[in-house]
Amino acid sequence: MSSQISEATTNRLSVYLRCLNELDAAGVRAVSSKTLAEQFDLNAPQIRKDLAHFGELGVRGVGYYVKDLKRQLRHILGLDRHLKVAIMGAGNLGLALADYPGFRQEGFGIAALFDNLRDKVGQQSRAGVPIYDIKELRKIARRDQIVIAVIAVPLSSAQAVVDKVVAAGIKAILNFSPGALRAPDDVKLKNVDLTVSLESLSFYLAREASGDDT
Amino acid sequence: MSSQISEATTNRLSVYLRCLNELDAAGVRAVSSKTLAEQFDLNAPQIRKDLAHFGELGVRGVGYYVKDLKRQLRHILGLDRHLKVAIMGAGNLGLALADYPGFRQEGFGIAALFDNLRDKVGQQSRAGVPIYDIKELRKIARRDQIVIAVIAVPLSSAQAVVDKVVAAGIKAILNFSPGALRAPDDVKLKNVDLTVSLESLSFYLAREASGDDT
Numbered sequence: 071m072s073s074q075i076s077e078a079t080t081n082r083l084s085v086y087l088r089c090l091n092e093l094d095a096a097g098v099r100a101v102s103s104k105t106l107a108e109q110f111d112l113n114a115p116q117i118r119k120d121l122a123h124f125g126e127l128g129v130r131g132v133g134y135y136v137k138d139l140k141r142q143l144r145h146i147l148g149l150d151r152h153l154k155v156a157i158m159g160a161g162n163l164g165l166a167l168a169d170y171p172g173f174r175q176e177g178f179g180i181a182a183l184f185d186n187l188r189d190k191v192g193q194q195s196r197a198g199v200p201i202y203d204i205k206e207l208r209k210i211a212r213r214d215q216i217v218i219a220v221i222a223v224p225l226s227s228a229q230a231v232v233d234k235v236v237a238a239g240i241k242a243i244l245n246f247s248p249g250a251l252r253a254p255d256d257v258k259l260k261n262v263d264l265t266v267s268l269e270s271l272s273f274y275l276a277r278e279a280s281g282d283d284t
Numbered sequence: 285m286s287s288q289i290s291e292a293t294t295n296r297l298s299v300y301l302r303c304l305n306e307l308d309a310a311g312v313r314a315v316s317s318k319t320l321a322e323q324f325d326l327n328a329p330q331i332r333k334d335l336a337h338f339g340e341l342g343v344r345g346v347g348y349y350v351k352d353l354k355r356q357l358r359h360i361l362g363l364d365r366h367l368k369v370a371i372m373g374a375g376n377l378g379l380a381l382a383d384y385p386g387f388r389q390e391g392f393g394i395a396a397l398f399d400n401l402r403d404k405v406g407q408q409s410r411a412g413v414p415i416y417d418i419k420e421l422r423k424i425a426r427r428d429q430i431v432i433a434v435i436a437v438p439l440s441s442a443q444a445v446v447d448k449v450v451a452a453g454i455k456a457i458l459n460f461s462p463g464a465l466r467a468p469d470d471v472k473l474k475n476v477d478l479t480v481s482l483e484s485l486s487f488y489l490a491r492e493a494s495g496d497d498t
Binding site: 075077080081083084085087088092146147148149151153155161162163165166167169170171172173175176178217218220225241242243244248250258260262263264265266267268269270271272273274275276277278279 | 289291294295297298299301302306360361362363365367369375376377379380381383384385386387389390392431432434439455456457458462464472474476477478479480481482483484485486487488489490491492493
């Protein structure tokens with residue numbers, strides 16, 4: 071039951087899947103770890119090591135069949151199960167996430183938005199995701215088989231919303247709120263910090279600036 | 285001028301900085317790489333290796349002074365330069381990013397939103413970021429010394445907006461649009477794929493489900 075696969079590995083599997091999607095769309099049938107690494111700025115031994123966790127996915131002398139590896143990665147990542155997702159908070163961030171094209175493309179079903187504001191409840195996102203009263207979370211989570219909740223409410227109400235999500239029996243939470251939230255041990259809580267991506271650009275600009283001086 | 289520091293390292297430096305912020309807020313004065321690793325589920329040799337790139341930041345027998353290391357990391361990441369950011373697109377995602385608290389906390393200045401819709405231009409985000417006509421990008425980028433642009437427009441217009449950003453002389457771009465965009469070699473383009481975080485939850489749920497069967 072306990073997973074030996076780190077979150078960093080899982081993140082890399084997602085990246086490999088993205089690359090394979092691109093190759094597949096371009097009509098490429100097979101690819102070696104070396105070519106994959108060169109084309110997408112990855113590390114070939116790392117690719118082989120990551121994929122070796124899941125048995126013999128490659129074919130000697132060929133590398134990987136793109137469609138096969140895609141299907142296997144989707145299975146490993148649980149993407150063939152069409153998991154249902156609820157977005158907590160129908161503000162700008164919640165509405166943006168509800169209609170984020172990548173979620174649908176990868177087979178997630180954004181089933182519902184939840185909010186507590188009367189003029190939001192009963193409305194829907196531009197793509198048609200219905201907004202429900204957060205009081206109905208437990209009932210709708212059960213009815214729609216929602217297994218992942220995305221926290222997109224302000225920090226001040228984030229912990230209270232997480233507690234409601236946990237009480238509704240949802241075991242996986244993706245948190246976009248900037249604070250440190252608590253959940254029981256049997257609930258997987260993953261924090262997304264958008265600042266990290268901005269900081270790597272800042273680092274790049276700082277290096278460029280100091281390079282100019284030398 | 286060319287950086288030997290990988291993007292993965294930069295991302296980890298950002299994570300270390302988050303941890304140090306928490307320790308500092310809790311009144312902790314010094315911390316060893318071992319304690320840092322244990323407390324935040326990191327890897328101690330990796331921490332030492334990452335920080336060693338930047339000279340002797342630790343003190344023998346003490347570890348790292350929290351405030352000192354924080355200041356040094358902020359300097360390394362270029363966060364003491366108060367970089368100005370423009371958000372391209374004043375839809376739900378753009379407005380959410382303009383008011384995202386983490387950006388401000390880490391010293392980024394969200395100077396402007398840009399859109400081409402007449403009823404958006406002249407308005408502002410809830411936190412007061414002004415929305416300008418995208419035609420004014422070059423002028424305002426120069427006036428406000430904007431050095432980073434965040435792409436938060438639909439895929440169909442993303443490349444055209446990137447081209448305008450490049451033409452305005454902005455050298456660092458953070459892209460939230462799901463497609464593959466092109467920029468010249470002297471422009472750093474970083475893609476954020478929000479699906480990756482959702483997929484690691486999906487993987488966790490898939491493992492739990494298969495664990496239940498054994």
